[in-house]
Amino acid sequence: MPGRMHQVELVEAADEPVRSPSAAPGRRVDVALDEDAPAGRTDDVLAARTWLRRHARTLVPAAAVLVATLLVTQLVIDRREAARLAALAAIPGVVAPADSSIGVIWRAEPRLAAALQSGAMVDGVLVGGIQDADGSPSVVGLDPDTGAVAWVTPVDLPTPQPTPTSSSPELWISCSALLHEGPSVAACVSQQYGEGVQGTPPSSVWVLDPSDGRLLAERVVDGGSGLAFTDQAMVVAERVTDDGSPAETDADAVSWEVTATDLITGDARWTWTSPVTDVVSRDDGPEGLSGLTAASVQTHDDRIVVGVDNHAWILTTGGDLVRDVPLEPASWLQPARAGVFIKSTWTSSDLYRGILLLEDGTEVAIDETAGWLAVDDGSAPDVVITIGDGARGTDGLSGRSARTGDLLWHLEGSVVAGLMLDGTLYVATGDSLRALDATTGEVLWRTPLERLAHQLSTDGTNLLVPGLGVTLEAYSLRDGELAWSTDLSEEVAGDRSTAFVQGFRSGWHDPRLYVWMDSGSVAVLG
Structure with a gap:
């Protein structure tokens, strides 16, 4: 409680020691003293104020340096995180950054939805194959943020095969982003499938400029040949005889000629030919389990894997043989990690x-x-x-x-x-x-x-996991804690019943998550 009133004299430097007995007196005022206060408190406060005043010239610059250091440190951290996320964005399968505000940013009707399933991001454009109502194929370029059609390039099939239910073939068109002497190009391959398709139809290959859809090159690859891409080149494996001429489809033994050609000019870069191997038929009993109707060609890092019937070969992307691998019935060779x-x-x-x-x-x-x-x-x-x-x-x-x-x-x-x-x-x-x-x-x-979590995606910060219904959940990569969850059922369904929503999907080459509808249309999230 406050004590009695005492008269005290105020001086200009109340927290400094008296330097001279002749110092001018200050004003006299009445103040209330707290007589119950601890005895040492006044001296402590006085000492603290004295220390601060004496060191003020040093403390202010030091504080400024500390604040600047913290700001620079945070800026460095932010830049490193931005660089990390940018690097992750270049990794196939990593989706765009997402948070609880994620929602439908555009919709694709069934015709354009096919481009999301098998398309690829090429220099900021989503390039994919589509098929018109009359069966005519095209390659389309889409803005991945808005769905706006940047360009459409009609393309031709070598030998269209109608199906029992349609006068046009059913197509799967897959596209990839490849480098060619610096700029990226889109390479798209057609595959005809469905009931009534005879044998293995030839495939069409289209190489396009992603900026305007201009067709840079077009090739046809025989149905029994294997096909894959490396940067700069298209690699094809096809049957040949001892003298290098095309082998008959019913030949009992063939060699496989693997050729890499320039994506645009078609000029041969290198050729490698296998030893003669037996052709295995599905009618050859247990041995026929390895019978293939076409060669399998895969590229993985700096290796090419060619698989045919009872044999596989591992080549470098320069065409040198690394390994010859005999295959037993029902066997196959596949790339793993780390070479x-x-x-x-x-x-x-x-x-x-x-x-x-x-x-x-x-x-x-x-x-x-x-x-x-x-x-x-x-x-x-x-x-x-x-x-x-x-x-x-x-x-x-x-x-x-x-x-x-x-x-x-x-x-x-x-x-x-x-x-x-x-x-x-x-x-x-x-x-x-x-x-x-x-x-x-x-x-x-x-x-x-x-x-059961059937699918895992990531934006580099969280694991994105489909929940019940059309709920999307985000779990921190750091500790697995639930970061956020959002129910997208009504927004995705739009004017349709949520019962028609099929679920989440994400493309290997497409940086967006999307939700599939039973009609074949998709809602793209962002």
């Missing part, structure tokens, strides 16, 4: 049996096959991911050394989906989301789920 390949065999017990083919030529027997990742940024480069198989599907996930093939770690149980970022493997199991150190298998966090 490793896996020869897998499907056994009568519905289990995988495989062999790791390491870069140094070593072979390691395993009872798993290569695991597929929706996103792989190439981190943990010395680890190969493999999966097992059980009565109910994928059973067990393993990490193996790419140098020795040794088992580094194993995760039991069903694994539905997975992706790799920054050395961490994120997986959806039958009952949870998990983050594992890709090298050690240590579980960094685990988030239980009350449902």
